[in-house]
Amino acid sequence: MLNQQVNAPAALQKYGTVSQRLPIGLAENVRQQSVTMLNQLLADTMTLRDLYKKHHWQVVGPTFYQLHLLYDKHYEEQSVLVDSIAERIQILGGVAIAMAPDVAELTSIPRAPKDREEAPIQVSRLLEAHQIILKHCHDYAKKADDAGDDGTNDLVVSSVMRTNEMQVWFISEHVVDTPLAHS
Numbered sequence: 001m002l003n004q005q006v007n008a009p010a011a012l013q014k015y016g017t018v019s020q021r022l023p024i025g026l027a028e029n030v031r032q033q034s035v036t037m038l039n040q041l042l043a044d045t046m047t048l049r050d051l052y053k054k055h056h057w058q059v060v061g062p063t064f065y066q067l068h069l070l071y072d073k074h075y076e077e078q079s080v081l082v083d084s085i086a087e088r089i090q091i092l093g094g095v096a097i098a099m100a101p102d103v104a105e106l107t108s109i110p111r112a113p114k115d116r117e118e119a120p121i122q123v124s125r126l127l128e129a130h131q132i133i134l135k136h137c138h139d140y141a142k143k144a145d146d147a148g149d150d151g152t153n154d155l156v157v158s159s160v161m162r163t164n165e166m167q168v169w170f171i172s173e174h175v176v177d178t179p180l181a182h183s
Contacts, residue, residue, distance in 0.1 A: 019093040026092070026149055034152045035094030037140045041160065042085045043097055043106035044136065048129045049078035051112055055122040063119055063174065070174075074126075074167050081160055088155050108132050110182075123174045128182065130168045137161040 013019060018031045026034075056071035086096035097103055104111070109129045117125070137156050144153040 013095055015095045015097070017095070021093055022091060024091065024151075030147045030149055031092045031094065033147060034144055034149045035089050035092050037136075037143065038085055038089045038092070038152065039094070039097045040106060040108070041133070041136055041140060041156070042082065042089065043103045044109050044129070044133050045078055045081050045085060045160070046097075046103050047107040047109040048126070048133060049075055049082055051109070051126060051129055052078060054112060055126065058116040059119055059122060060116065061119050067119055067122070067174065070170060071122075074170075077163055077167065081163055084155060084159055088152060091151070092149075108136070119174070123171055126171050127168060127175070130164050130171070133164050134161065134168070137164070 016036075018028060018035055020028060020031075052071045052075035056068060056075060059067045059071065086098075089096040097106060109132055112125055137160055141153050141156045141161065144150075144156060
């Protein structure tokens with residue numbers, strides 16, 4: 001009976017809606033636009049975070065030690081971003097995406113295979129995921145700025161974009177002569 005939805009209580013707030021609980025000086029349409037963008041960014045960031053952990057567990061080869069530590073460091077940094085993005089969604093009156101199946105439906109990042117892959121392929125997948133997130137960041141930062149949502153713009157530029165750019169730099173130093181993997 002625990003997993004059944006029989007007589008489940010009504011949702012306190014439906015996903016995809018925004019409330020005006022917090023008086024933060026932004027119109028509902030601005031909040032809605034930002035929540036939609038941030039949920040996409042959250043799903044992609046959660047996927048990248050989990051991709052780092054997958055590769056942390058599965059990396060092998062001559063660069064094992066360096067990549068094992070780097071992947072774990074980047075996982076932790078992405079975890080901080082996940083929390084910051086989800087909290088911003090809550091501040092805007094939205095409902096943050098949270099469960100793995102929902103994230104998998106929403107993410108723009110291609111799903112990696114369950115198999116263990118060689119380190120150059122892992123690096124390539126991570127760079128592709130970062131590129132997807134960074135493209136969204138440029139678009140979302142401009143939209144948030146144009147809408148007057150300075151808090152979302154600041155989060156996207158100062159935290160998400162800068163962290164991802166730094167991680168791209170570090171991961172790119174491990175690129176070998178293997179073309180980027182595209183799923």
